Every structure is written in C-alpha cells, then in structure tokens.
Amino acid sequence: MGQDQGGAPQAEPPKVEPRRDPLLLNELERNGMRNAGAFNAQLTDEVRKFVKPGITTKQIDDLVREYTVSHGHICATLNYRGNYPASCCTSVNDVICHGIPDDRALVDGDIVNLDVTIFLDGVHGDTNATFAVGEVDDQSR
Numbered sequence: 001m002g003q004d005q006g007g008a009p010q011a012e013p014p015k016v017e018p019r020r021d022p023l024l025l026n027e028l029e030r031n032g033m034r035n036a037g038a039f040n041a042q043l044t045d046e047v048r049k050f051v052k053p054g055i056t057t058k059q060i061d062d063l064v065r066e067y068t069v070s071h072g073h074i075c076a077t078l079n080y081r082g083n084y085p086a087s088c089c090t091s092v093n094d095v096i097c098h099g100i101p102d103d104r105a106l107v108d109g110d111i112v113n114l115d116v117t118i119f120l121d122g123v124h125g126d127t128n129a130t131f132a133v134g135e136v137d138d139q140s141r
Contacts, residue, residue: 010069010078029123036125040116043067044129051131053108057090061101064088064116074119089115108134 025033046067047060065087068075075087084100091099091113092106098115106112110133117126132141 010065011074028121032121032123033125036118036120036123037127039071039073039120040118040125040127043116043118044114044127047114048129048131051106051112051114051133053110053134054105056103056105057092057099057101057112058103060090060112060114061086061088064114068116068118076117076119076124077115088117089113091115106133109136109140110134111136111140 043064047063050063051060065075065078068087077084077089078087079085086101088101089098090101091097092104092110093112095113097113099113111130112133113128113130115126115128117124119125
C-alpha cells in the first residue's frame with residue numbers, strides 16, 4: 001500500500017507494460033478505457049460541485065483522492081515517478097498545466113483546470129476539465 005501526504009492508504013498501481021507500437025487494444029482493454037473514462041466523468045462532475053471561491057486546490061486534491069479511493073480505484077498521479085505529491089493536477093489562471101495543488105484559496109474570477117488520471121481495469125484514464133470560479137470576466141470566458 002502506498003500512502004499520500006495525509007496518510008490515507010492507496011493501493012499501488014501495478015507495473016505497466018511497455019507501450020506497444022502500434023497500440024492496438026483488445027476488447028478487455030477497450031472496455032477498461034471506457035470504464036476509466038466514465039469514472040473520470042463521474043469524478044469531474046462530483047468535483048464541479050465544490051469549485052467555488054474559498055476552496056483550496058489542496059482541498060480539491062483531497063476530494064479527488066477520497067472519491068477515487070472510496071470507489072476502489074487508484075490515483076495514478078500520486079507518487080508518479082516517485083515524486084509527484086498529489087492525486088491530481090490543478091492549474092490556476094495562467095499556469096498552463098500540471099499545477100501542484102496547494103493551500104491557495106480560489107477567488108472569484110479564477111479559472112482552474114483539473115487534470116485527473118486514474119488506474120482502473122488495467123488501464124489509465126485521463127480527463128481534463130476547466131472550471132470558472134464564481135464570476136469570470138468575458139475575455140477570460
């Protein structure tokens with residue numbers, strides 16, 4: 001079992017086989033990708049309810065981890081390559097990608113991008129969504 005920064009146990013993802021070239025998926029792998037994508041959509045919809053002024057990106061990360069683990073799945077980014085400290089990426093405003101969740105509280109007008117990758121049914125599923133926090137100006141929208 002791996003542990004995140006909060007000490008909550010999470011199963012270790014199995015070693016992933018080297019990528020096949022060309023990548024031709026069998027039916028089991030295609031179904032796994034469908035399941036992972038469907039779960040990520042469900043997870044993103046759950047997080048969407050909480051993205052508002054005052055929440056920190058660390059709290060968003062905690063939501064992602066708790067929701068994923070409670071459904072028996074694995075946050076693939078946690079401890080990625082032995083050093084990524086979070087269960088998702090949260091990129092705020094002009095951070096382009098792979099922002100690390102922290103104690104910064106989101107404020108009205110922020111834009112936050114959420115990138116979640118889970119390991120489910122032997123495959124990784126990756127989803128990315130951008131949220132407007134409160135009232136966002138027309139140019140940003």
